[in-house]
Amino acid sequence: MKRKWRAGLLAASLSFAAILTGCSSKEEQVTLDVFQFKVEFKDQFEKVAKAYEKENENVKINITTVGGGEDYGAALRSKFASGNEPAIYNIGGPQDVADWLDKLADLSDSAAAKAALDGSLNGVSVDGKVLGLPYNQEGYGLIYNKNVFEKAEVDPASIKDFASLEAAVKKLDSKKSELGLQAVFALPGKETWVTGLHLSNAFLAPEFDNNVLTAFDSKTVDFKYGDAFKKVLDLQNDYSVQPTVSLDYSKQVEELFSLQKVAIIQQGNWVYGSIAGIDEDFANNGIGILPIPVEGYKGDTIPVGIPMYWGVNSKADKAVIEESKKFLDWLYTSDEGKETVLNDFKFIPAYEGYDSSKISDPLSKDVYEYAEKGKTIGWTFMGYPTGWGQDELGVQIQKYLSKKATWEEVVDATKKAWETDRK
Numbered sequence: 001m002k003r004k005w006r007a008g009l010l011a012a013s014l015s016f017a018a019i020l021t022g023c024s025s026k027e028e029q030v031t032l033d034v035f036q037f038k039v040e041f042k043d044q045f046e047k048v049a050k051a052y053e054k055e056n057e058n059v060k061i062n063i064t065t066v067g068g069g070e071d072y073g074a075a076l077r078s079k080f081a082s083g084n085e086p087a088i089y090n091i092g093g094p095q096d097v098a099d100w101l102d103k104l105a106d107l108s109d110s111a112a113a114k115a116a117l118d119g120s121l122n123g124v125s126v127d128g129k130v131l132g133l134p135y136n137q138e139g140y141g142l143i144y145n146k147n148v149f150e151k152a153e154v155d156p157a158s159i160k161d162f163a164s165l166e167a168a169v170k171k172l173d174s175k176k177s178e179l180g181l182q183a184v185f186a187l188p189g190k191e192t193w194v195t196g197l198h199l200s201n202a203f204l205a206p207e208f209d210n211n212v213l214t215a216f217d218s219k220t221v222d223f224k225y226g227d228a229f230k231k232v233l234d235l236q237n238d239y240s241v242q243p244t245v246s247l248d249y250s251k252q253v254e255e256l257f258s259l260q261k262v263a264i265i266q267q268g269n270w271v272y273g274s275i276a277g278i279d280e281d282f283a284n285n286g287i288g289i290l291p292i293p294v295e296g297y298k299g300d301t302i303p304v305g306i307p308m309y310w311g312v313n314s315k316a317d318k319a320v321i322e323e324s325k326k327f328l329d330w331l332y333t334s335d336e337g338k339e340t341v342l343n344d345f346k347f348i349p350a351y352e353g354y355d356s357s358k359i360s361d362p363l364s365k366d367v368y369e370y371a372e373k374g375k376t377i378g379w380t381f382m383g384y385p386t387g388w389g390q391d392e393l394g395v396q397i398q399k400y401l402s403k404k405a406t407w408e409e410v411v412d413a414t415k416k417a418w419e420t421d422r423k
Helices: 002-027 039-055 072-081 094-099 111-115 146-151 162-174 192-204 212-217 226-238 249-257 269-278 280-285 318-333 335-344 362-372 388-401 407-421
Strands: 030-036 059-065 088-091 138-145 183-185 262-268 287-290 302-305 309-312
Touching (some): 030 072, 030 318, 088 318, 094 212, 138 146, 183 226, 192 226, 269 280, 269 287, 287 362
């Protein structure tokens, strides 16, 4: 009887051990919820996440993408407020670091942080801690149709200041019927990030010595190059498909520029994939980047910088934090990850150890060339007060484009908003 009891106890113990082993196995599974903004590489990112899962069977990666015409910052705040906090998310520089400081893990010991290019971590470092990892390098300017310029006998190399840009635009406009154009420009006034962040940056960065931390520390904004800002905005608006206030990113890039109905759009190298998806030959052979001229400062420059950083949620479980670091390290420092970054994402790397000769698309090559020559303006809009660029300046610009505000009213209102935010 005693032997039967012991045998039963042994069997029960083994069964219980098996249950514990099963629980332990389940506990080793780690889920990384990623909340990111770049719609242009959504499909490629989801694909590489699946490849990582195959190599790391204990990791599950869920990706949510919010961007394009949506306000990523507002969506991120809502995501955190819901209690369903992501493990990995995007931050934009010193202002976002200040806003999310208690939700950012220290990434100083990561391989990616150690490989980041000099200066690329300045805006996301606090008290010696690295709180974000660079997405990539990007540049933007006036993307133009080479075929149209050639037919109109406009030499893009001659455009180095506002006067030469204006002359080229007027010439293109005079020939738009024979060139098959609806207009010279497509200005997406609906997208406050295009006007209130990107366009404004070209004219405010020089005021802050092209330093994002200088902008972040400034209590005031003076619009030193405000007249130059107005001239470029007016030029785009006056020669654009109308009405600009209802023109969005998708219509600008996909419907108008990719189908060659306009000659110039203000965008960056990130649009290559969208254009290639519609007309690959045009994307590879028919587009380039012109500078955004800042009258009174420099004409032949484009803004180049880090568009966003990856942050890791410091409030997540320790295992989630560690796996998040491993995934980001793999993405940017492993051989497989590097190939993906260059060939699938079409990124300009912000890390050492890449072969820059493998940068494949023409827009990224142009950006890289500007950077190599030192013909760049900094991305200081990452140092604007929270929401100021889009919710204040971008909205005021919409009023201006709709003739509901004068330029002077735009400048005065946004100056006051900056000062109020920085008190």
